[in-house]
Amino acid sequence: MPMEKVEDLFxxxxxxxxxAEKHLEKALQTLATESHRPELKKAFDAHKAEKQEHVKRLERVFDEITVKAAGEPCDGVIGLSMEKKAFSKKNPSKEINDLFNINAAIKAERYEISAYESLSKMAKEMNLMDSSVLLEKNLKEEQRALEKMRQFAREADIKKLI
Ligand SMILES: [Fe+2]
Ligand SMILES: [Fe+2]
Known part of the structure; x- marks a missing residue:
C-alpha cells in the first residue's frame, strides 16, 4: 500500500x-575525546548532555501520537560518522583534526535542524500542540549548538595553517 498520509511521514x-539523536550522542563523545582544544572538547560535551533531554522530549512526542518509541537507522548521520572515521586514518595534525571536527559538527547540526524544522511544521499542521512545543525546544538547542560551532569556525586561525 502506498504511503499517502502526512501522519505516516511524521x-x-x-x-x-x-x-540520529542517540547516534550523535555517541558521535559527540568521540568528537570530545578526539579533539585537542579544551574549549572545543567542552562544547562537544555540553551538547552531548543536551542530547539526553532531546531523546526524552522525542519520547513524549511518541506518547502523544501513541506510537512506541523506536529508531529507524538514519543513513545521514551514519554517513557523517563514516566520514569522520575515514578522515582520522589520514593522520591529521591536531589543528587540522580540530578543524575537521568543527565542520563535521556543523554538518550534523544542519541535518538535525532541517529534521526538526519539518517535524515541528508537520506537528503544528496536525494539531499536535504539545509535540510542536517539544520539537521547537530541540530545534532551538540545535540552532544554538550550530551557532557555537560556527563561532569556533570563524575564530579558527586558518592562515596559520596555509
Ligand atoms: Fe536521517
Ligand atoms: Fe546537535
Missing part, C-alpha cells in the same frame, strides 16, 4: 531523528 521522520 512517524518515519520522528523515528529517523530518534535514531
Amino acid at each position: 512517524v518515519h521522520e520522528l523515528k529517523d531523528i530518534y535514531y
Whole structure:
C-alpha cells in the first residue's frame, strides 16, 4: 500500500531523528575525546548532555501520537560518522583534526535542524500542540549548538595553517 498520509511521514521522520539523536550522542563523545582544544572538547560535551533531554522530549512526542518509541537507522548521520572515521586514518595534525571536527559538527547540526524544522511544521499542521512545543525546544538547542560551532569556525586561525 502506498504511503499517502502526512501522519505516516511524521512517524518515519520522528523515528529517523530518534535514531540520529542517540547516534550523535555517541558521535559527540568521540568528537570530545578526539579533539585537542579544551574549549572545543567542552562544547562537544555540553551538547552531548543536551542530547539526553532531546531523546526524552522525542519520547513524549511518541506518547502523544501513541506510537512506541523506536529508531529507524538514519543513513545521514551514519554517513557523517563514516566520514569522520575515514578522515582520522589520514593522520591529521591536531589543528587540522580540530578543524575537521568543527565542520563535521556543523554538518550534523544542519541535518538535525532541517529534521526538526519539518517535524515541528508537520506537528503544528496536525494539531499536535504539545509535540510542536517539544520539537521547537530541540530545534532551538540545535540552532544554538550550530551557532557555537560556527563561532569556533570563524575564530579558527586558518592562515596559520596555509
Ligand atoms: Fe536521517
Ligand atoms: Fe546537535
